[in-house]
Amino acid sequence: IGDAALLNRLEDHKAMLRRLADPRITTRAQADSIIAGAVPIYWMTAGLHSTELGPPEMVMELAYRLAVEDGEPFETIRHNVITLITPVLEVDGRTRQVEWYRRHVQGYTDRNDMPPRSPPFWGHYTFHDNNRDGIMVSQPLTRNYLEVFFEWRPTVSLDLHESVPLLYVSGGTGPYNETIDPLTIGEWHMLANYEVARVTSMDMPGVWTWGFYTGWYPGYLLWVTNNHNAMGRFYETFGNGTAETMERDLSDASYAGKKITTRQWYRSVPPPAKLNWSMRNNTNYMETGAIASLEMVAENPRLFLENFYRKGVRAMERGRSRPPYAFHIPAEQHDRDAARQLIDILRLQGIEVGVVTKDVDLGEDHQLAEGDLIVSSNQPFGPLARNLLMKQEFPEDAEHSPYDDVAWTLGLMLGVETHRIDDAAVLEVPVDPLAGDGPFAPGADLPRRRNVWAIPHLGQRELGPFRFAIPDVPVYAAGAAFEDGGRSFPAGTLLIDADSVSEAQLRSALSTRALELVSLRRMPDVERHTLDVPRIAVFQSWLSTQNAGWVRYTLDQAGVPYTLIGKDRVRAGNLGRDFDVLLIPQFGGGTRAKSIVAGVDPKWSPLAYTTTPEYPSHGVILSADDITGGIGFVGLEAIRLFVTEGGTLVALGSGTTLVTETGMIHDVSIKRPSGLNTPGSVITAKVLQPDSPLTYGYPELTHVFRGNGPLFSVAKYRRYLVPLQFGTKYVGLDAADDDDEADESDADDAPPLVLSGGVVKGKLDGEAAMVHTTLGDGHLVLFAWNPMHRHITQHDHALVYNAIMFWNDLDRPGAAEDASP
Structure with missing residues (x-):
């Protein structure tokens, strides 16, 4: 949504923001020119959590008002901001939820005496955790969100939710994620304070910030923007979980150790202890806040575009001046398939991976071999690379309990050997961009056939599934360690008589699995387990x-x-x-x-x-x-x-x-x-x-x-x-x-x-x-x-x-x- 002049040049604006996102291709002078002619893109999303019925309803009304309403702030918003709205993120869940309401919940108005408000399923796999997939990007919903971000490069995002009364504008109590640029944190509070003040000034009580959520965990969907030098936030508006109007009692509700009905520095006008709450109330609060937020961005477009560019510049500067300067991923891994997934995740997140072109000795046990991989901090998304690959240290003296997971170190989570490098000399190591799966490609070629095929058991995530890929083939597991041809094999090593399986079957089972297949001269003389395929x-x-x-x-x-x-x-x-x-x-x-x-x-x-x-x-x-x-x-x-x-x-x-x-x-x-x-x-x-x-x-x-x-x-x-x-x-x-x-x-x-x-x-x-x-x-x-x-x-x-x-x-x-x- 925008005025005709903006929409007629929509692709130009998208291209300008993509250039601002990478300071390696955009000089300071070029950035100034772009900022003078571009406008921020503000992406608003709704309907991620299916029981939160209000946001999809609200954004449809908001879209109409933004498109047709005369006067301020709407004219300034249309002129200075491109507003992008996704009315429903979890589309299957929205359908199931609406049908569930009509089938089982409609007509119940006592929140404490009613059937379950939610259907058993939202998406095909994920329920509430559809908002916890921002690191792994395993679900189509998350992949779609990431693709939209890279296409549009929104400067600001706002994800609309329902839970706490009456309108919470995210800011978080901290501790904040240590890799997020302070400019982003400042933007959180700048917008939050403006929205709280603006909505409160309209005689709407119960609008607040700070005292809910921390700002530590980076795996929320909206954090795709925070992780990539834009700025993402969320609202929590009070909701009933149904379309019915209800009497609600807030007298016992507390957040950050304080009752919601008390006046605090972050909540100047608390809500009443009891009130009647409807879908219309929900829409009024959320929509008023969203308009105020758009108003703030529309009145300060250069500020948000400047910050967007500067965050990329500062990311590169930190990558050159502060350790860790890079992360080393050896080509030799005990679980090559997990290493392949780690690389896939990094590249999906826009993080560049390099291949070492010659052996390099950095000292202090940092020997880089040709073919090893390097993830440099000196890139626009270097802070995200640090965030995903460093170990987390949640502060012991944190005043407020964590809101979610406090660790996500991908090397540990996936079982991949990675090494932090604090020597700036690594920035001079010659590398080529990684193409394909690099050293972690699935095995297409089989070794020379002997009498027994073996796959060493090293705790690989795909070892067990491999057994299910050839269910009709007898597979054994060594009950003890053994040696063959001067090589040691651990207990649990899978063993297959070469006469019992075709090479086509093996190739098919290994086509998507980076497992090491070894050819042995004979079946080892150790106790063996017969691996019967269970139902x-x-x-x-x-x-x-x-x-x-x-x-x-x-x-x-x-x-x-x-x-x-x-x-x-x-x-x-x-x-x-x-x-x-x-x-x-x-x-x-x-x-x-x-x-x-x-x-x-x-x-x-x-x-x-x-x-x-x-x-x-x-x-x-x-x-x-x-x-x-x-x-x-x-x-x-x-x-x-x-x-x-x-x-x-x-x-x-x-x-x-x-x-x-x-x-x-x-x-x-x-x-x-x-x-x-x-x-x-x-x-x-x-x-x-x-x-x-x-x-x-x-x-x-x-x-x-x-x-x-x-x-x-x-x-x-x-x-x-x-x-x-x-x-x-x-x-x-x-x-x-x-x-x-x-x-x-x-x-x-x-x-x-x-x-x-x-x-x-x-x-x-x-x-x-x-x-x-x-x-x-x-x-x-x-x-x-x-x-x-x-x-x-x-x-x-x-x-x-x-x-x-x-x-x-x-x-x-x-x-x-x-x-x-």
Whole structure:
């Protein structure tokens, strides 16, 4: 939206902003000329979270007013700003939500006594986490957003949401992400203060900033703009989650430790304790704020364009003057496929990657080999490269708790070796632009055929899925390390008789996987596991589909077949007839078994999620005539029988409560230590049972990504149930009791407990990270964290695939396996 003069030269304006974005092709004088003739592009987005019904309605009205309304500020906005509006980002979710409202929610006006306001699904995989994919860019929605950004280069973005009363204008309490330019932070507050003052001046109470969210995590969708030298913000307007008008009580609502009804420096006129709130109120507040925001940008176009250019200049200057100057990614990687994905992510984000053209010795253990990769900080998006590749250190003295994950170091998250280089000489290393996948391309050519094919197990995320790519071929895994031709192979190495598989089958299975295939002269003389392909069921509760969605996405991407089941299939029993492995994903971090067993309140029965002519978007992914109720005690007994009759149950994070809080097993229980806070951090872990198939591929000291959730209570005399622990502290029968709150590892040279991220402030070092126990003839493998979190914790995926791949090769744990200090 803009006046005719702007729209007639739309492509010219887009081109000018693309030139401003790269100071290497635009001199200061050229930038001044562009700024004099260009205008900012302001991108407004709505409908990301489907239950937040107001924003898509508001922007349609706003678009009309911006296009046709006379007088100020509309004429100045049309003349000085190109406004880009996306009315609905999550289009499938919007359709499902509207149909859900009409089918089940319409007419209910008591917010405390109404059916669930949301349908079970929004997008095909993601629910609320569609706003947490800005780093991995795994979903089409995120990729579309990134593509639009690079095409239009919007100077300012505003993502419209609903939650807190009455209108929150983002600014954040801090701590702020350390790689974001101070100019961006200044713009956040400049616009926020103007909008709060402008809307409040119109006798609209309850408009505020600062006291919600931090500004640390860079993976939100709108942070695509902040990460690329533009400026992104969001609104949270009060909403009812339906189109109905409701009486709302705000008397108990608090943010940043202060009641919402109190006057603060950031909220000069608080909202009343009680009020009637409607969709019209929602629109009025949000639209007034958006117009004020556009007004501010329209009155200061040169300022925002100047800042846009200067942020690119300052990024280059920091890359030349402050360490780290670059990051080194060796061509030799234990997981080449993960390294390929890391490179894909960087380039998708607009970060340039170079290939070293000759061997270079930088000293201090920084030897660069020809073919290695270098990511320089001296580029327009150098700060983003630092953000993604450096370790995070969330401040220990932060006044306010983190709003989301506090770590995202891609080398650790994906399991890729990277090295920070603080020597400015790296900027002079000759490199060529990386073409294609470089050293991490999938294997198209096979080595010379001998008698046995082998793939070393090094914890690669694609090793387990490879087995599913050739389901009809007998595949074995070495039960111990061995040597062949002077080379050592670790336990867990996959072995295939060359006569049992065609080269075409191998090429097909390896065409998308950068796995090393080795030809051996003979089958090694070691114990072997026969890797029977299991039939997998993934359980989903109708109360929480988000994390099951990420599991589905991960398995689908890996080509691992599974069947998604809900409460009705579990309650029907006889699970072992159809399945060998039952995978229970993480639910919410604080989920207890009661909610899984009880499910959605049956008072609202029946709540159908089925496809009908009137509701064609429903019944997709999984359907049910009635989503109320949970698995119940009948379902719980069905799961118990599944395990006792020889099935394997794999539970992630809070999904473990289904067996640990219900009395299904007796040797492990749940604990939730007070004060412990691991809000998404990379934690050191130690393998206690290297001979267990569950830990194949991982070194003794490794790491995992842990968010908040329950821990396991395992008696010291049952420590043999723990193949993997958090930290390095020894916990055994002869270990001294330690009641100190602080974590302390025994060895002076032990790595820190937190490798990236922060907080903790409670006992975690030495706690069980994974438990393996038995029930009847079956096995239970329990994870005290969610190893399939948002598709970003891919370093941890092989642990899940180990549990699945070796589902019927696990020995019964016994006291003789207790780890020594």
